[in-house]
Amino acid sequence: MSSNAITIPGAQIEARPWVDELHLWLTTVDHKRLGILYILSALLFLLIGGVEALIIRIQLMHSHNNFVSPEVFNRMFTMHGTTMIFFVAMPVLFGFANYLAPLMIGARDMAFPRLNAFSFWLSFLGGLLLYFSFLGGSGLYGAGSAPDVGWWSYAPLGARAFSPGHSSDYWTLALLVSGFGSIGTAINIIATILCLRCPGMKINRMPLLVWMNLVMAGMVLLAITPLSAAQIMLLIDRYLGGHFFDTQAGGSAVLWMHFFWIFGHPEVYVLIIPCFAFMSEIIPVFSRKPIFGYPVMVAATVCIGFVSMSVWAHHMFTIGMNSYANSFFTLTTMAVGVPTGIKIFNWIGTMWGGRIQFKTPMLFSIGFLFQFLIAGLTGIMMAASPFDWQLSLSYFVVAHFHYVIVGGILFALFAAFYYWYPKMTGRMLSERLGKCHFWLFLIGFHLTFDVMHIPGVLGMPRRIYTYEPGRGWDTLNLIVTIGAFIQALAILVFLANLVISYFKGAQAGNDPWDAWTLEWSIGSPPPVYNFATVPTVASRRPLWDLKHPEDPDSHYE
Amino acid sequence: MSAATTSFPNASPAWDLPSRGKVAMAGLIIAESAIFTIFVVAYLFYLGKSLTGPTPREVLETPIFYTICLLSSSLTIHFAAKSLERDYTRLFLGLWLLTIALGGAFLYGTAQEWHRLIFEHGLTISTNLFGTTYYSLVGLHAFHVTAGLIMLLAVAICGFAGHMGVSQSSRVAVLSMYWHFVDVVWVVVFTVVYVLGR
Numbered sequence: 001m002s003s004n005a006i007t008i009p010g011a012q013i014e015a016r017p018w019v020d021e022l023h024l025w026l027t028t029v030d031h032k033r034l035g036i037l038y039i040l041s042a043l044l045f046l047l048i049g050g051v052e053a054l055i056i057r058i059q060l061m062h063s064h065n066n067f068v069s070p071e072v073f074n075r076m077f078t079m080h081g082t083t084m085i086f087f088v089a090m091p092v093l094f095g096f097a098n099y100l101a102p103l104m105i106g107a108r109d110m111a112f113p114r115l116n117a118f119s120f121w122l123s124f125l126g127g128l129l130l131y132f133s134f135l136g137g138s139g140l141y142g143a144g145s146a147p148d149v150g151w152w153s154y155a156p157l158g159a160r161a162f163s164p165g166h167s168s169d170y171w172t173l174a175l176l177v178s179g180f181g182s183i184g185t186a187i188n189i190i191a192t193i194l195c196l197r198c199p200g201m202k203i204n205r206m207p208l209l210v211w212m213n214l215v216m217a218g219m220v221l222l223a224i225t226p227l228s229a230a231q232i233m234l235l236i237d238r239y240l241g242g243h244f245f246d247t248q249a250g251g252s253a254v255l256w257m258h259f260f261w262i263f264g265h266p267e268v269y270v271l272i273i274p275c276f277a278f279m280s281e282i283i284p285v286f287s288r289k290p291i292f293g294y295p296v297m298v299a300a301t302v303c304i305g306f307v308s309m310s311v312w313a314h315h316m317f318t319i320g321m322n323s324y325a326n327s328f329f330t331l332t333t334m335a336v337g338v339p340t341g342i343k344i345f346n347w348i349g350t351m352w353g354g355r356i357q358f359k360t361p362m363l364f365s366i367g368f369l370f371q372f373l374i375a376g377l378t379g380i381m382m383a384a385s386p387f388d389w390q391l392s393l394s395y396f397v398v399a400h401f402h403y404v405i406v407g408g409i410l411f412a413l414f415a416a417f418y419y420w421y422p423k424m425t426g427r428m429l430s431e432r433l434g435k436c437h438f439w440l441f442l443i444g445f446h447l448t449f450d451v452m453h454i455p456g457v458l459g460m461p462r463r464i465y466t467y468e469p470g471r472g473w474d475t476l477n478l479i480v481t482i483g484a485f486i487q488a489l490a491i492l493v494f495l496a497n498l499v500i501s502y503f504k505g506a507q508a509g510n511d512p513w514d515a516w517t518l519e520w521s522i523g524s525p526p527p528v529y530n531f532a533t534v535p536t537v538a539s540r541r542p543l544w545d546l547k548h549p550e551d552p553d554s555h556y557e
Numbered sequence: 558m559s560a561a562t563t564s565f566p567n568a569s570p571a572w573d574l575p576s577r578g579k580v581a582m583a584g585l586i587i588a589e590s591a592i593f594t595i596f597v598v599a600y601l602f603y604l605g606k607s608l609t610g611p612t613p614r615e616v617l618e619t620p621i622f623y624t625i626c627l628l629s630s631s632l633t634i635h636f637a638a639k640s641l642e643r644d645y646t647r648l649f650l651g652l653w654l655l656t657i658a659l660g661g662a663f664l665y666g667t668a669q670e671w672h673r674l675i676f677e678h679g680l681t682i683s684t685n686l687f688g689t690t691y692y693s694l695v696g697l698h699a700f701h702v703t704a705g706l707i708m709l710l711a712v713a714i715c716g717f718a719g720h721m722g723v724s725q726s727s728r729v730a731v732l733s734m735y736w737h738f739v740d741v742v743w744v745v746v747f748t749v750v751y752v753l754g755r
Binding site: 183199217221232251 | 572581585587588591592603606608683689690697
């Protein structure tokens with residue numbers, strides 16, 4: 001596609017003073033720069049949230065440890081959870097959606113570039129607001145304090161009586177502000193995908209990544225908003241003397257749990273569906289086969305989108321719902337496993353008989369497949385409400401959802417980093433450091449989260465500050481902590497790879513993976529205008545058609 | 558961007574896509590509906606659960622006149638948008654101002670009701686669960702009416718400055734979508750608060 005480059009006077013890359021460069025980044029409305037800003041802010045918070053995780057793990061390393069005080073421990077797990085979900089996972093996935101969706105549909109930018117910038121800064125400043133609580137949490141009477149009521153801030157913990165000062169307010173406002181940012185981005189993604197597709201990019205020809213991000217954005221509209229509404233209610237309670245969650249005035253603590261989990265469970269799918277999207281792009285390319293069952297994949301995604309809206313109360317089996325509610329949420333939770341299973345089947349179907357290339361993105365993808373399957377299976381175990389009564393609020397649950405979030409989401413994200421980094425920077429990530437990162441992280445992950453199930457089964461509760469010796473938890477917790485440090489080491493290798501390869505990596509060229517979607521038809525990094533000429537596509541794999549004019553996909557679709 | 562297109566093999570040229578403004582407004586309306594749903598659920602859930610008075614039956618009066626004002630403003634904004642499409646600028650401006658007046662009347666009605674509740678019945682947001690849920694649900698709606706009125710006023714100012722013409726009609730259509738949404742929400746709030754809730 002050598003014809004696909006034009007010269008615009010003044011648009012060439014030239015050395016600018018760093019102040020100009022900074023100004024450019026701070027005021028940009030370009031979807032590629034904003035995507036990278038999203039990803040960088042997420043990496044920053046990943047480091048912070050990771051340090052918090054290590055503090056938690058050091059404290060639990062052996063019984064009667066006094067590494068931190070109980071108050072600090074509560075702050076650490078609250079901040080760790082809030083940070084990782086709202087300021088790492090969401091922004092990094094929005095970042096990839098921002099960067100890739102317009103490129104994959106052949107668009108110049110997102111539908112609303114300024115809304116895009118506004119949403120990013122809302123979400124980033126929301127994160128800063130959360131961390132400002134360390135300084136201003138007590139209302140600036142000297143030492144501050146971060147929120148310490150858990151990432152769900154169960155009522156009445158969030159009420160004034162139990163959470164004095166401003167720590168909970170920072171938590172509430174940070175989530176409210178970043179939530180508005182998420183809604184803005186979701187609207188933007190939907191408008192971009194529906195309204196800016198290049199000629200020929202019919203809805204049934206869109207790359208699966210685009211399809212899945214469309215579903216994800218739709219879910220954000222319905223999932224983040226209940227949280228925003230609940231946060232507004234909490235603010236009314238705290239500042240205007242309202243009684244929404246004030247049990248002494250007849251309010252209901254359980255209602256808060258419902259509102260929180262109506263957000264909380266779809267949120268898991270908001271995070272995992274873009275990861276399915278990465279898998280659906282990466283696995284075909286490294287198996288050298290088109291995706292197996294494209295329409296079924298789309299149908300399964302939409303199906304997950306709907307069913308996952310009706311599973312939230314499986315987080316609440318232990319609060320004593322009636323048997324009809326228990327049965328309903330058990331059934332819906334098990335049902336959501338079906339479309340997810342279809343997806344895993346289709347990815348394996350894609351690999352089956354393919355000429356698989358074990359590059360780093362593919363290694364992480366295969367890790368994802370196995371780990372996400374196991375995470376799903378422990379999920380099905382706990383979907384059975386009697387089983388959940390036994391193991392809820394134990395480390396088994398912690399192990400389960402970290403298996404989803406780390407073993408699933410994070411592995412898929414690493415695959416995406418290794419796959420699209422060449423497009424974003426023009427340089428390949430080092431394969432040697434990449435394989436080192438993969439194996440270290442894999443070992444650390446399994447050491448931590450496989451072993452973590454066992455103290456849960458042995459009865460170790462979540463959120464405890466420390467524990468008595470002689471319950472059979474000590475050795476297991478020590479292994480878990482060692483695994484956590486191996487993961488931290490792997491993350492450092494990954495960050496080193498990002499930095500070193502940026503300066504020393506091999507030149508990527510337009511299409512280093514011999515891939516099939518539109519973003520690989522233009523330069524790496526793409527020019528500001530993306531496509532010099534508006535592409536027109538005729539099939540789901542436009543670059544395949546271009547490379548193989550004698551046998552294009554469009555003959556078969 | 559260059560007008561020439563790179564053709565991948567066998568591409569069909571005909572291409573038609575929805576307007577991004579309408580799609581985005583539809584997205585916003587879906588998100589807002591979810592927020593209102595949560596507040597409506599809270600209102601219904603706490604009906605009759607207040608530990609102290611006053612109760613809705615004792616103090617609420619059905620605001621029929623102001624409801625008619627708000628609902629008819631949906632009609633006037635619809636015809637205003639239509640007349641702008643046909644470039645009847647003066648008719649547009651007249652209907653637009655009428656819409657603002659009707660929306661303003663509705664807000665006045667809400668303010669009057671709140672004044673009566675607070676000063677005659679002593680019901681505030683912290684009195685009881687009814688107060689908490691009532692003021693937040695009706696207040697959330699009134700907030701949306703206010704935001705809508707600010708946008709309508711901005712358009713009216715542009716109209717007096719002579720900037721409103723056919724070229725702006727698609728934007729006005731998007732704004733009128735929002736206004737219709739605010740009206741539909743009022744139908745729900747009215748039903749829940751003044752019909753079912755008493």
